[in-house]
Amino acid sequence: MEFSNAQIAEMVKKVLGEIQGGVAPVSKNSDGEVPVGVSNRHIHLTKADMETLFGAGYELTPLKDLSQPGQYACKETLTIIGPAMRPIENVRVLGPLRKKSQVEISVTDSYVLKVKPPVRESGNLAGSAPITIIGPKGVVELKEGCIVANRHIHMSPADGAAFGIKDGETVTVDVLGKRRTRWYDVQVRVHPDFRLEMHVDTDDANAVGIGNGAKVKVVKE
Numbered sequence: 423m424e425f426s427n428a429q430i431a432e433m434v435k436k437v438l439g440e441i442q443g444g445v446a447p448v449s450k451n452s453d454g455e456v457p458v459g460v461s462n463r464h465i466h467l468t469k470a471d472m473e474t475l476f477g478a479g480y481e482l483t484p485l486k487d488l489s490q491p492g493q494y495a496c497k498e499t500l501t502i503i504g505p506a507m508r509p510i511e512n513v514r515v516l517g518p519l520r521k522k523s524q525v526e527i528s529v530t531d532s533y534v535l536k537v538k539p540p541v542r543e544s545g546n547l548a549g550s551a552p553i554t555i556i557g558p559k560g561v562v563e564l565k566e567g568c569i570v571a572n573r574h575i576h577m578s579p580a581d582g583a584a585f586g587i588k589d590g591e592t593v594t595v596d597v598l599g600k601r602r603t604r605w606y607d608v609q610v611r612v613h614p615d616f617r618l619e620m621h622v623d624t625d626d627a628n629a630v631g632i633g634n635g636a637k638v639k640v641v642k643e
Contacts, residue, residue, distance in 0.1 A: 454585065454640040456575055456595075459489050459619045460627040463531055464514045465500055465555065466524040475500060475557025482517050490576060491615050492518065501556040502527075504535030509556070520545075525553045525568045528625040532570070542569040543609060571623060574609040575640075576616035585640060588612065594641040595620065601631045604641075 473480055476498065483497040498515040502525055510531060524547060532539055532551075539551040546569070553568035554561060575593070582588060589612035597603040608620070620638055627633060 455598075455637045456618060456620045456640060458627070458632060458634065458636040458638055459621050460632075460634050461526065461571065461621050461623050462514070463502075463510065463525075463527045463624075464495075464516050465502070465526075466516055466520045466522075468521065468523050469519050471523045471555070471562045472519065474560040474562050475555060477559040480559075482515060482519070484517060488516070489617060489619050491617065494518075502535065503554045503556060504537040504552075506534065506536035508534055508536075510534060522547055523555070523562065523564055523567050525555065525564070526571045526623075527568065528623045529570055530625055537568055539568045539570050541572050543572055543574065543611075544569070571621070572609055573605055573620070573622050573626065574611055575618075575620045577610060577612045577618055578616050579612055579614055581616075581618045582610070582612040587640075596639045596641055597630045597632065598637055598639060599630070599632060601629075603630045605638075 467475070467482075472482065484494045485497045487494050494517050496515040496517050499512040500515060501509045501511045502513050503509045510527075513525075522545070524544065526544070527535070527537075527539060535553070537551045537553060540549070542550060547567050550566045551568040552563070552565050554563050573595075575595075577585065577587065587593060587610050589610065591610050592607045593610055595605045595608045597605065605626075627636075632638075
């Protein structure tokens with residue numbers, strides 16, 4: 423029995439999915455649509471900084487799971503402050519703990535705090551803006567660690583194959599709806615633990631009038 427190229431490709435995708443185990447399903451959108459998740463300002467902490475802020479031996483309290491597997495919002499919130507000495511309170515902590523503490527804010531937040539965070543991929547903190555975090559038990563002064571997260575799309579390897587996109591590549595994205603917009607240089611991050619979703623911050627979402635669950639379209643150029 424002979425198989426067509428399309429049938430072989432489909433079988434390869436199925437086998438890869440079984441080997442990876444638990445990865446997100448391939449998007450069924452044939453027109454390149456991707457769901458959107460809107461990220462508000464938030465904080466990632468190291469174990470040491472968490473204990474400085476909340477006390478020795480403290481453990482974060484999961485509140486709800488986020489769209490990406492293994493990521494969750496915590497009940498804990500903190501206050502951040504910059505040179506303007508105008509605090510932003512109730513900034514949500516996200517888990518799990520990380521190797522480096524990081525504060526992700528919007529450009530609008532940066533005007534309030536009077537900080538100048540670079541637009542970066544999460545985790546790329548070298549030379550980023552300083553920020554002070556205030557907790558119930560202590561204060562952490564980060565010499566670097568405050569960024570504005572770049573627009574990016576999470577994909578599983580199966581989704582990456584379906585879209586024809588590799589990890590680290592950038593794509594152009596059309597925002598659908600009444601306030602149509604085109605975003606350029608959107609980074610794609612491919613990992614077995616990821617589920618298909620584009621992440622933007624509140625500034626981007628508000629500017630084009632979209633929210634969680636909206637759809638954007640990857641443009642093939």
